[in-house]
Amino acid sequence: MLCERCHERAATVHVTKIVNGEKTGYHLCEQCAKEQGEIMHPFISGNAFDFNKLLSGLLNMESSSGFAPAQTTQLRCSSCGMTYNQFTQLGRFGCPDCYESFSSRLEPLLRRIQTGNSHTGKVPVKSGHTIAQQRQLEMLRRELQQAVVDENFERAAELRDQIRALEQGADE
Amino acid sequence: MSLSDFLQRAMSRWMRDGGPDDDIVLTSRIRVARNVQGYPFPILQTDSHASDVIEMVGKAIEAAPVKELGQYELIRCRDLSALDRQVLVEKHLISPDLAEQEKHGAVVLRDDELVSIMVNEEDHIRIQCILPGMRLDDAWKLATSIDDALENKLVYAFHEKYGYLTACPTNVGTGIRASVMMHLPGLVLSGSINRLLSAVSQVGLAVRGIYGEGSESFGNLFQVSNQITLGETEEEIIGNLQSVVYQLIEHERNARQQLLQRNRTQLEDRVSRSFGILAYARRMDSRETLERLSDVRLGIDLGIIQGVSAGILKELMVTTQPAFLQKYFSRELSASERDVRRAALIRERLRLDDTEVHG
Ligand SMILES: [Zn+2]
Ligand SMILES: [Zn+2]
Numbered sequence: 001m002l003c004e005r006c007h008e009r010a011a012t013v014h015v016t017k018i019v020n021g022e023k024t025g026y027h028l029c030e031q032c033a034k035e036q037g038e039i040m041h042p043f044i045s046g047n048a049f050d051f052n053k054l055l056s057g058l059l060n061m062e063s064s065s066g067f068a069p070a071q072t073t074q075l076r077c078s079s080c081g082m083t084y085n086q087f088t089q090l091g092r093f094g095c096p097d098c099y100e101s102f103s104s105r106l107e108p109l110l111r112r113i114q115t116g117n118s119h120t121g122k123v124p125v126k127s128g129h130t131i132a133q134q135r136q137l138e139m140l141r142r143e144l145q146q147a148v149v150d151e152n153f154e155r156a157a158e159l160r161d162q163i164r165a166l167e168q169g170a171d172e
Numbered sequence: 173m174s175l176s177d178f179l180q181r182a183m184s185r186w187m188r189d190g191g192p193d194d195d196i197v198l199t200s201r202i203r204v205a206r207n208v209q210g211y212p213f214p215i216l217q218t219d220s221h222a223s224d225v226i227e228m229v230g231k232a233i234e235a236a237p238v239k240e241l242g243q244y245e246l247i248r249c250r251d252l253s254a255l256d257r258q259v260l261v262e263k264h265l266i267s268p269d270l271a272e273q274e275k276h277g278a279v280v281l282r283d284d285e286l287v288s289i290m291v292n293e294e295d296h297i298r299i300q301c302i303l304p305g306m307r308l309d310d311a312w313k314l315a316t317s318i319d320d321a322l323e324n325k326l327v328y329a330f331h332e333k334y335g336y337l338t339a340c341p342t343n344v345g346t347g348i349r350a351s352v353m354m355h356l357p358g359l360v361l362s363g364s365i366n367r368l369l370s371a372v373s374q375v376g377l378a379v380r381g382i383y384g385e386g387s388e389s390f391g392n393l394f395q396v397s398n399q400i401t402l403g404e405t406e407e408e409i410i411g412n413l414q415s416v417v418y419q420l421i422e423h424e425r426n427a428r429q430q431l432l433q434r435n436r437t438q439l440e441d442r443v444s445r446s447f448g449i450l451a452y453a454r455r456m457d458s459r460e461t462l463e464r465l466s467d468v469r470l471g472i473d474l475g476i477i478q479g480v481s482a483g484i485l486k487e488l489m490v491t492t493q494p495a496f497l498q499k500y501f502s503r504e505l506s507a508s509e510r511d512v513r514r515a516a517l518i519r520e521r522l523r524l525d526d527t528e529v530h531g
Contacts, residue, residue, distance in 0.1 A: 031507055079212075080212045080216055082216070090215065091340060092213065092215050092294070092339045092340050093213060093337075093339055093340070093341070094212055094213060094215060094216045095211070095212040095213055095216065096207060096209065096213075096329035096331070096337040099331055099334055099337055099344070100331075106341065109341060110334075110341060110344075110402060113341065113342055114341075114344075114345065114400050114401065114402035114403050115376070115400045115402065115403030115404050116402060116403025116404075117333070117334075117402065117403065118333050118334075118402075118403065119331075119332075119333065119334055119335025119336075119344075119345045119346070119402060119403075120403065120404065120405050121335060121345060121346040121348075121404070121405040121406045121409075122316065122319075122346065122405075122406055123330070123335075124323050124328050124330050125320055125323055125324075126323060126324075126327070134332065
């Protein structure tokens with residue numbers, strides 16, 4: 001087997017990665033491996049190689065399946081100008097607003113590469129307070145709806161007071 | 173400069189110090205990705221965007237909350253030589269990608285080098301904490317406290333549903349990548365490594381290893397890390413990784429004991445030969461270096477070799493890398509010159525210890 005980088009010397013360094021049970025690898029000669037620092041790369045680059053490869057694999061599948069075209073190719077982020085097509089090639093978004101701009105295409109993608117599509121972890125300290133409050137308000141509103149449906153008006157009144165108190169607290 | 177002085181100065185804490193379960197776990201690392209609101213991600217950055225982000229990070233580390241967490245210095249990539257950037261890569265403090273970001277990149281280093289913050293790599297900010305041994309919890313505590321302290325002066329790009337927004341959707345949500353570097357010679361020698369690692373990769377974790385010809389192991393070093401960043405809390409992500417790592421540690425310890433009981437002489441021979449080669453060879457390439465060091469480290473762990481510091485594997489796997497060698501010998505070296513110098517450095521390093529080989 002020839003080295004995938006110089007295509008001259010025999011490949012003697014084989015880097016194998018296993019992601020989701022799927023084996024991928026690349027093959028280099030000793031010298032190219034050294035020059036690229038490949039010997040250490042896998043431990044350093046965090047996610048660079050395999051996660052992106054996995055992602056671009058999925059994105060390629062999407063664009064070659066003929067499933068995407070027409071309206072998807074028109075998608076463009078108004079903040080940074082990146083198109084959805086560019087994203088599928090780069091595997092990177094252009095700016096934070098891209099998440100909203102491409103949300104219709106993003107949801108199915110996230111379902112494949114992540115466990116869920118909602119963040120449940122840490123929230124920023126500064127804006128965190130309001131986010132936590134919004135989450136609680138949402139929960140209370142859902143409960144209120146249910147209470148009304150169940151004709152449990154006593155509980156509904158209680159919930160309405162709680163929601164009001166929270167909303168007023170947020171204004172202050 | 174003598175070798176011991178050079179090492180004293182050049183080594184990061186993670187290379188020198190030990191930690192829990194460090195006979196098997198070399199390092200625990202947490203990386204947290206963050207971006208500043210209102211700016212395009214580095215891929216679309218202009219020069220002035222990049223400078224703004226660097227300046228904001230510079231101000232944030234000057235502020236009191238960060239200062240309480242240690243002594244930090246911000247360095248722009250363009251102010252470092254290519255060789256010095258490569259040394260930082262070899263010490264695992266920056267990524268190869270950042271080393272190439274000469275124009276827009278910067279790095280914040282804490283004086284003990286347990287913390288580095290990459291600026292304008294794939295994301296605006298990547299906080300990295302690297303601790304010796306199995307200390308994922310401590311690494312996360314450190315990373316999250318630095319994250320909080322930075323946030324005091326920065327507004328992060330955060331989405332109520334998607335969490336922390338990152339350039340690549342494989343990092344979105346928590347932005348966390350937790351990884352553990354493990355030395356697993358017992359599992360490799362006993363032949364059970366592939367079965368175990370493919371089981372690990374079925375539970376949302378990624379395993380990276382380096383293989384030589386015929387999928388033989390290469391230094392017996394493996395990195396296990398989380399793959400999912402969205403839909404689980406940081407604690408769940410770390411807990412999941414931890415429980416798998418502890419299982420691997422147990423399997424590795426059992427495999428080592430079995431080898432010792434069944435193939436003691438063979439094992440002693442292998443370990444001692446590798447030690448002999450490291451102590452006397454005149455040319456060593458980086459691949460053989462890693463393989464021999466792995467054997468020697470196993471010999472130290474099993475009491476076959478005494479008087480050699482257990483940290484030798486971590487220490488030499490970094491200091492025998494190309495940029496480090498060129499730094500130590502203060503000159504540019506071709507690949508074949510490096511092999512000669514590498515062997516010399518290893519011989520010299522082993523002479524610093526008071527070695528005994530038992531059998
Ligand atoms: Zn080559
Ligand atoms: Zn955008």
